[in-house]
Amino acid sequence: MKINYRQLTFAREYRGYSQSELASNITGLSQPNLSKYEKGFNTLSDDMVEKIIEYLNFPKDWLYLNISNLPENANYRKKATITKKEKSKIEYGNRLIGYIVDQMSDSITWPEFNHAPLDIEEGHTPESIAKYARKTLGILPPDPVADINTLLENKGIVIVEIEAHEKFDGVSFLTDKGNPLIIINKNFSNDRKRRTLAHEYGHILMHCYFPIPKHRGEKEREDEADEFANEFLMPSDYIRNSLIGLRLGNLVELKTYWLTSIQSIIRRAKDLNCITKDRYTYFNIELSRLGIRKDEGINVYIDEPSLFKTAYNLHIDEIGFSDKDLSQAFTLPDDIILGTFKPNNLRVIHKIKMNA
Known part of the structure; x- marks a missing residue:
């Protein structure tokens, strides 16, 4: 060979x-x-x-x-600098996770991706696709997206949290074997994780299954994923009335209900023309004055992803692999297996159907 x-x-x-x-x-x-x-x-x-x-x-x-697993939708913080070496470490690490997901599929069966994507080139918009996604996931119209990890994993999307550079948010791609995968930075606040998951979910539905024409470059795709995330997390038909005449005193209650950041709520109010540009500027000045632009002081609820952890536990507890066996079976160094799974932090959540 x-x-x-x-x-x-x-x-x-x-x-x-x-x-x-x-x-x-x-x-x-x-x-x-x-x-x-x-x-x-x-x-x-x-x-x-x-x-x-x-x-x-x-x-x-x-x-x-x-191994390919080339992700096209890596999401780094805007206006943030990151060295080439740091970026390469993250991106090759993400490709390895995609490879491990595929290698696991030789022993276990991941839940089938049963969520039909929609093509923007056929007349759909990010907002209409987000409404369709909420309906497909069974989220009632006025409700927030509560158990976001569980909802996405139940539809066949594998979600992995990693320890990563502070300037990396997340990435989504189809693995070489076609498994939809979202990788996010576990070190951020829950509202930011939820936003990243929604953004990457939008990429999967709108960009991973269709050829993207040249006129929709990276910026256009990122804007589409942002528009999807806004509508998915804060549907316009149900949040609009509460944003008209928005006051500072309303923000904590809105954040607690919609499980999104205060800054995203303010931006949503501006985008839906519920507040003026001047009012939007005022809110941001006040957030800076209060010292809560970087840390809003309120951590919203988020559930934990479980598929990847459970797959590891199945290999260890039921199939009978050791970490050394996994290294040999997957043709990987021991340190990558240990660094990826951190077995001391794992517990079985639910079982994945085994191949016969």
Whole structure:
């Protein structure tokens, strides 16, 4: 079987080495030759490639895999700076989670994705798709989206929380085997997690299952996902009346009911023309004066995702794998398995149907 040179790049980027840094640590390896190899030119011997992959602490068989899992909807904080190395670590880590989800599907059956996406090119809007999504999930018209993780997982979307850089919010994509996956940063407030989940859910329904024409670039897709999230979490038909004549004293009650941030409620009032631009500016000035733009001081409810954790528990408790066995079965380093699952924090929530 032929070595896949892209897998070496994958391992190097995941470990956080530049080509120069890696070359300086391995006798006989030069950066120019490594660069040519990673571009597909056969400039390195098989022995040298194995020497590199061993240094990176990946199993040799890793070189024969073909992992893509290329996410197109990574969501980073606007106006935030993040280094190339930090971004690569996050993105390759997310691709590994997609790979692990697919590897698990050899032993367990994930819930089927039974939620038909809708194509904006066929006349649907983010708002209409959000209304359809609420109906599909069984959310009664005036109600907030309460158990958002459970609702999405019951429709076949795997959700994984990770420890990540503070400037990373979340990402959504279809894995190489077609499993819809949302990965979010677990370190944020619950209202921000809920917003990220809704945003990424919008990406899955609107962008993951259809070819996207050039006139709808990244900015357009992000705007569409934001519009979806607004309508999904705060449906216009049911929040509008409570936003007319909005006062500072109303904000905590609205946040507690809709389970969204105060800032998103104020922005929703502006977008629905319930307050003027000047009033919107006033609210933001007041939030700054009160010191609650970064921390609103009220943490809303959110349930926890469970599918990924339960799948791990099934492999350990029922199929009989150890963490070492999982590393070998998935062709991954031990530290990736342990870092991904953190078994001491896991408990069985509910079981996934096993393959016969």
